[in-house]
Amino acid sequence: MARRSSIFNSDVSKVAKKLTLFIALFWAISSSIYLIINYMYFQSFGGNSGAQINHVIRTNYDAYIFGSSRASRHYDPAQISRHLGLSCYNAGCDRKNATYQYGLLQLLLENHVPKLIIYEIDDLSESLNGSTIDLYPYYYKYSFIRQLLHQRDKWSRIKFLFPLYSYNIKVFTISKGFILSTPPFETGFRPKDGGMHPGEVRKIRETAGIEKPDDPVDYLALDSFKNFVRTCKENNIELVFCHSPSYAPSKAVGLDYVRSIAAEIDAPVYLYGEHDSFVYHPELFRDAGHLNREGAELFTKMLAHDIVIDMGR
């Protein structure tokens, strides 16, 4: 029997043909599924699928709160409105990094330019990497979102050749939100009820004093943060930065960068991470990183008061 030593034998074309057929079939079926999920997603405005973003970018409030879960749990827009005399919406969303905030701002600006943004300072570290997932559905529609995502992941061009990637791991939350027609959060404020778990309090007490090394700064997140600030400045949006309370004293990764950027535009920075009224007060927290409802109300009141004094509102 002749030895099949060359790459140019019939097996090669068989492999090539079957592989091509498989990829084509997969692309066709997955793209069809994408169309269905895409339809459901853009018909949704609430739930946990990220479709809240569809609601946020259609609103036109005077002030917005930007940030991650600490923003959505800690800032009561009603109190901000009352003290500052501006309508306010909390656009905070769980586990979102600076790149997401910049993308959200750009999407919002397509529709409306707010007067004020209160920005919850979160870690500018890679721990929140991947949190741009809620921007994926907008990839094909907006070039600025494409640019942002390409910058974060140089392989995203290839991933988005398969449109279903836009909804990776979200199919069930989107379906649920669509089927139940889950409404958007009215003010965006989602306080947590209840107190801290005694086990967590004990663990923090036992590990107090053990120094943990800081996560390194994520320079892509820092870039996004700078772009966020620049865009606000170009649109004459006032900026207020704040690091809200934690149960144990905390300082956000990259805080020094935030402070120096804020100083350049003369924006106030409020640091509550080590504030005596909150630190080691378990009755004001739901967990180490999140205030409960009482804590959130107290904090928002104090912040609003500070803003009124400093900004003369």
Place this chain on the structure above:
Amino acid sequence: MQFTSIPFFIFLFAVVIAYYVLPYRFRNYLLLLASYYFYFSIQAEYLVLLIASTAFNYCLGLLLEKYREKKGLLLSAGLIFNLGLLFFFKYFNFFGDQINALFSAVSLNLTIPHHSLILPIGISFYTFMAFGYVLDVYWGDIKAQKNLLTFSVYLAFFPQILSGPIGRAKNLFQQFTNEHPFLYENFSNGFRLMLWGLFKKMVVADSIGAYVDAVFNNIPMHSSLTLIVAAMFYPLQLYADFGGYTDIARGVGKLFGFDLMVNFRTPYVNSTSVTDYWKRNHISLTTWLKDYIFYPFMGMNTSKAKIYLGISLMFLVSGIWHGVGWMFIIWGLLQALLLIIEDATGWGSFKKGNLFAVWGRKIFTYMVVAASLVFFRLPDIHSLKEYIRSISSASWRLFTGSNTTILHILIAVVTLVIVEIFMDKKQADQWIASKSLMFRWSSYLIISLIIALIGAIDGASFIYFQF
């Protein structure tokens, strides 16, 4: 460059094309170059260590063959070099801490300093491959490899450098000298294994991992029930992660015409005893320990007492091989204890029984293995105390993670378990190959769609990289 990443697939595509375009005599050069590039892209600073280990063990093999009268001395040199490397990178700080504690207890003002070097990735795997080769030459089971290229690519072969399977020289040397023509069946089997491996890693392991990590990283916050559920899920996470890696590695090997060692035979779904489990789980390590530690230790003496001592030694080494710290040692000794109990009671020699007996045993074995793996998962004694304290709290509120976590886990686990029940001792490629065309293609598409829909495409690293 992870096995689940786009850069890896681009790299693989380029290497496969180049491999089959090149004349046979150049192919090992290509594989070596590709393997070194692969390692360099992950941990550039330790490529030199891999090359040094290759050079040392290659020379040692030649010397062992040439100077038989000094083979004891040469073997000692091999032992010191190979185990010395492992000891230095993996255990130096741990043993230093123990000795420092001892010094402190006897009021001696001495301190062994820590080094801050990170663990070279794959060192446990390629060191065992290298030392296994040295022992084979020492015992005269194989001839020393004269071809430096073959030896180098044997140690560095990129599909298995990071996490095995721990290949054997006697099987692999021959494969590196064989000509591998482009064969359709190699590619179809390779792709099948890779697809199943991707499913295991991205869908099963990463879905379960999100839950298990959330629980084990915050033990005091969770109820007894949650801690039990997480402990029951963990074996599947570990298996899907490592088994997924191995399937991808074996699939990639097949694309080049290589048959890498089978490492798992559905250990968590089909084992009827812990004895059976260790015949199915991490086979390349277990057989390595059996051949190079257990049998030499036994010698001619096959008394029960010595067998049990041999098993204990073997699993003590297994525990230490896996990682640093008392928890791995406890885990290893616990495995030995379970095997000894099964041997003494005859539980481990079960062959056949009715459906009820078989499934009762499978479930019982799974639970025993899961309980023992808690020691494997917890980082230290302090966490173990925390775990025991929290699990004793008799609280029953179940943490379910995010909205869809449990749903993703259910889909992943049900698919895995059903497929593995049918696979039994077969590998994914062999099992699916026996099915109809319609079934095969539907399976490929369904598995791919599940990966695309709920797989962690931008997911976590493989667990066994840390070993």
